[in-house]
Amino acid sequence: MVPARVQRHDLRRIDWMSEGESSPEFKAIQAKPPFFKYLAQTWQRLPFAAYLAWYQVFTANARTKVGLGWVVLRPLLNAGVYGIIFGLLLGNSRPENYISFLITGVFLFEFFASTLKGGAVAVIHNESLIKTISFPRLALPLSTVIREFINIAFVLLVLIVLLVLMPVRHEGHWQLANTVTPSWFLIIPIMAVYILFCFGIASFCARLTVHFRDFTSFLPFIQRLMMYGSGVIFALENLLSEYQTALDILRLNPVHSFLALARGAFLTEYPVLTQDWIVILVATAIVLPVGVVYFWRGEQIYGRSE
Template identity: 25%
Template sequence: MLDRLADLIRYRELVRNLVIRDLKARYKNSILGFVWCLVNPLLMMVVFTIVFTVMMPNNTIDRFPVFILCALLPWNWFSASVTGAINSIVSNASLVKKVYFPREVLPLSVVLSNLINFLLALTVLFAMLFFFHVRLTPWALLLPLVIFIQLVFTTGLALILSTLNVFYRDTGVIMEVVLLAWFFLTPIFYPIDIIPHHRVIWGLSLDLHRLVWWLNPMASLIATYRVILYHGAPPAFDFLLRTFVTSLGFLVVGYLFFIHYSRTFGEEV
């Protein structure tokens, strides 16, 4: 594994070129170009704000546009990375068959290109924070750490799914449904505090609040983004540490899984 990491470092220029290629292809022939990475979250923010404040006037969440952006931007990065990484090996079949390079640069470049989009879109969030007079506190300095943990988790999952899709082409179709369910099970347009602590399901008394924290890394990450930026408060460090350990586990397992099966990619694609 260490040899493979060293090999990946030697091919860092290829990673950079693939990231640039992905960004250029995404906005090719569009009128606004890279501006879309700013306009898109703004439009989604407007839609969610209309739905949850105008059409549902009982919503009591203060400064809802900021509230929703703190969660929507990280989710968009995660969702776009996972969706794009699934086909990253198959869509580059000719390259995989003809040229030697560490195959993991393909899903990795997708995650990194979406990371750049996310970082650019953060300017919209900070503009909204200023517009709605949300004061940043020193806890906002934890933002790079939270981004790094999400990068680790997303990369690990991307490696697993891109490998599975080489052998099972319906992986992408299944993940469309999974991501839709995952979206609603993650506190994006609602605060995590409204999830009940105790609920009886099929005769079992479950602490749903704790289960969401434990079993859904994105719930923990998005709640942390919201706490440090929207609330200006310290995050739940125990859950953040647990999320980091989980994310690291996904990355290690995903990388080993990818390395093991990458030897046969050329035959399968």
């Protein structure tokens, strides 16, 4: 037990006291535990991160009339706006079955964009919580990813329903609806890797914003650049067919590969390429540990007044 005379700022120094420690003397220890112990402690706080995520999902739109409907309505409206504008501008360069192509891209990209934004403010918007409760701060970007996963689960259900019911053009003939094939189940491993990739991004951005608060002002531009560079609205292969070098570079964008794999899973007109699997697996194998380690190394600075 911590003596009553220990001041509040001293409590921060014992956030990571191990459970079996029973020394009669109070010992100040480092705020940052060893990395793997830190991961284990974060895993133990998973219920806390999940509860925080559920709370944020249900309170985000609590004061609006549509409520949770905005989770699905927002990407639907985005797809509608992009479809009207770019559907006309692209003309003959529109991808085949453009509406299905578009809503798949917009719905899946929404997960990346929301995780990027939520991860960037995960720490700076929860400073009062950090100063009040002892927990591994990695639970905050983890909670962001859980929250966006809950959102994307609703969105994916709507996407699947739309794709099933939507008329499609296949081999020059119109069909009243898409045919559900075994390839649709590929969305499960695709989303599993996508979640890990986005967790790495969220963890990296969460610490980056602590040092560079202006990063949040750059987010809209980063999101827009990623949207155009990932082929969310148009097929890069159609627009850049004469610029093979630029196309090869953009194909290394992991977000583009995630979207391409999702389209290949749902739409028979688009292939599931081995190259895209390699891109997302290599990117996730780099981004995830880099983001988590970078966040862990800054553990002791979160919540401190500058």
